[in-house]
Amino acid sequence: KHEIRPVVAHANRRLESDADPWGALDWWYSEDEGLGGQRPIDLLEQHELVEELIDFTIDRVQQGMD
Numbered sequence: 001k002h003e004i005r006p007v008v009a010h011a012n013r014r015l016e017s018d019a020d021p022w023g024a025l026d027w028w029y030s031e032d033e034g035l036g037g038q039r040p041i042d043l044l045e046q047h048e049l050v051e052e053l054i055d056f057t058i059d060r061v062q063q064g065m066d
Contacts, residue, residue, distance in 0.1 A: 005044070007044065007050065007051060007054065008044065010048075010051050011027075011040065011052060011054045011058075012022075012024055012027075014054060014058045015027055015041055015058065026042045027040060027058075027061075028040050028044075029041055029046065032057050032061075034057040034060050034061075035053070035057060036058060040054070040057070
C-alpha cells in the first residue's frame with residue numbers, strides 16, 4: 001500500500017510541513033534528546049512512534065524557541 005500512515009500525517013500537521021517542508025524533513029531525520037537521542041524516522045520504522053511522543057517532542061522544541 002502507498003498510504004500515509006496516520007502517525008506521519010499527525011506529525012506533519014503539527015510540524016506545519018505545508019508551510020515549512022524543509023523544517024519538517026529536518027525534524028524527521030535529526031536526533032532528538034526527547035527521543036533518547038534517536039531520530040523520529042527510526043522510531044517510525046521500528047513502529048514505536050506514537051502521537052503522544054510526537055506531541056511531547058514538538059511541544060518541547062517549541063517551548064525552547066520562545
